[in-house]
Each structure stands twice: as C-alpha cells, then as structure tokens.
Amino acid sequence: MFGRRRKRQVPPYDKTGKVPVIRSSICTGEQVAGFKDLSSGRFEELMLIRSGADLLEFTRLYQVEEDEIGREW
Numbered sequence: 001m002f003g004r005r006r007k008r009q010v011p012p013y014d015k016t017g018k019v020p021v022i023r024s025s026i027c028t029g030e031q032v033a034g035f036k037d038l039s040s041g042r043f044e045e046l047m048l049i050r051s052g053a054d055l056l057e058f059t060r061l062y063q064v065e066e067d068e069i070g071r072e073w
Contacts, residue, residue: 010061020062020069022049033058033069043072 018035023043025031031049036042047058059066 013062018044020064021072022055022069023072026073036070036072 013035017039018037021034021036021043023032023034023045032045032047033049033055034044034046037044046062047054049055049058055066058064059069
C-alpha cells in the first residue's frame with residue numbers, strides 16, 4: 001500500500017502519422033517533448049524536459065533516436 005509506485009503506462013505511438021518534436025519556449029526556455037500529427041499539425045505534449053536525463057528517458061520510453069527529434073519554437 002505505502003511505498004509502492006505503479007509503473008508509468010506509455011501510450012502507444014503511431015510512427016506512420018506522427019513525428020517526435022521538442023517544443024521550446026523562446027521567453028522562458030521551457031522544453032516539452034511530444035509528437036506532432038503530420039496531417040492536422042496538432043501537437044500532443046507528453047513530457048517536460050528539464051535536463052539531458054529527461055531527454056534520454058523520452059527516447060528510451062518511445063524507442064526514438066535523438067537525431068529523429070525535431071525542434072519547434
């Protein structure tokens with residue numbers, strides 16, 4: 001009951017219709033990782049990136065290479 005953590009469920013990622021993207025704020029420098037739908041242009045936020053470790057966790061969870069990830073401002 002106490003002290004147990006549930007494993008985080010990773011939502012499925014459709015590689016055919018979505019592209020991994022990191023959105024960065026010009027003003028605050030905040031970075032958010034997620035997937036952008038190519039047909040509608042809609043961005044789905046999944047994870048806040050605070051450090052390189054967070055970026056590595058994102059790539060590990062979603063089996064994405066760092067060179068595949070695009071940047072948007």
